[in-house]
Amino acid sequence: MVKEIVEKKFPEFNFTQGEVLLLNKPYKWTSFDVVGKLRNSFKPLKLKVGHAGTLDPLATGLLIICTGKLTKQIDTFQAEEKEYTGTITLGCTTPSYDLETEPNEFFDISAITEQQIIDNTKIFLGEIDQFPPIHSAIKKDGERLYLKARRGEEVETKARKVTISEFEITRVEFPEVDFRVVCSKGTYIRSLAHDFGKSLNAGAHLSRLRRTRSGNFRIEDSFEIMELVNHIKEIKSLPDFQ
Numbered sequence: 001m002v003k004e005i006v007e008k009k010f011p012e013f014n015f016t017q018g019e020v021l022l023l024n025k026p027y028k029w030t031s032f033d034v035v036g037k038l039r040n041s042f043k044p045l046k047l048k049v050g051h052a053g054t055l056d057p058l059a060t061g062l063l064i065i066c067t068g069k070l071t072k073q074i075d076t077f078q079a080e081e082k083e084y085t086g087t088i089t090l091g092c093t094t095p096s097y098d099l100e101t102e103p104n105e106f107f108d109i110s111a112i113t114e115q116q117i118i119d120n121t122k123i124f125l126g127e128i129d130q131f132p133p134i135h136s137a138i139k140k141d142g143e144r145l146y147l148k149a150r151r152g153e154e155v156e157t158k159a160r161k162v163t164i165s166e167f168e169i170t171r172v173e174f175p176e177v178d179f180r181v182v183c184s185k186g187t188y189i190r191s192l193a194h195d196f197g198k199s200l201n202a203g204a205h206l207s208r209l210r211r212t213r214s215g216n217f218r219i220e221d222s223f224e225i226m227e228l229v230n231h232i233k234e235i236k237s238l239p240d241f242q
Helices: 002-009 031-041 068-078 114-124 145-150 189-199 225-235
Strands: 020-025 049-051 060-067 082-090 126-130 160-173 176-183 204-214
Touching: 020 031, 020 068, 020 225, 031 049, 031 060, 031 225, 049 068, 060 068, 082 189, 114 160, 114 189, 126 189, 176 189, 189 204
Parallel strands: 060 204
Antiparallel strands: 020 060, 049 060, 082 176, 082 204, 126 160, 160 176
């Protein structure tokens, strides 16, 4: 019975030919950390490994990893619609729009009602113009914006078109507001949180984020990173490991 459960959880992988691996990215790991951990686990087999859609270090949830020949499909997977859940904290802003940096402005939120918060989601539905955070991995003049921002340099970002298909408030317990969002590729949920607070004249930042779906791939079907790494170590001893 135990054997049947293991075989169901871990199918027969062919990593060289190509696999799509669903990982639950841990808190404070970068997406590159996950790729590096998996790449190292395949040694001495030299295998292409890449991820389809970056998650910020402070975010958790679904990270799609492609191996072997399926790394050619990364752009296709990245273009898929995404779903996130998380928490917006009202009453203060941060330069990074999340908990990476300390609060820099504070606001009185005593007059805001739960109904105002629910109604406020409507203005973000559909195609909107969104400015990426200055603390982002977007490159300008060959350098990541967050490096310029950390040095205190003035950074400008250009608005981009993104689409918010669904924006649902799931809990309000001031100053925290839980949400679920379905959005297009390239949407910054940090920017959405910042703009959400701004539209309430209250200020806000993103205090928790979890990706739950990307296209047809769901977090429920994902592996924990060390769970998969340990399994790879076990099957590497098999003569047909590939």
